[in-house]
Amino acid sequence: MDQVANAHIAGLLFGAGQQEQTSVETDGRNLINKTIAYRNAGATALK
Structure with a gap:
């Protein structure tokens, strides 16, 4: 994602x-659960 x-x-x-x-x-x-978990874990900031 970086x-x-x-x-x-x-x-x-x-x-x-x-x-x-x-x-x-x-x-x-x-997919929905993985996406929510990814966001809750900090995700990747937009640059």
Whole structure:
């Protein structure tokens, strides 16, 4: 994430590339929970 911030990227988008892949709606809140935990742990500051 430090490399992303250093590249001045303000956001990343995640989603299934194909229909049979896991999506936010079908992953049991895994992506949401990991994102919240990452933010609560301090995350990476925007530069």
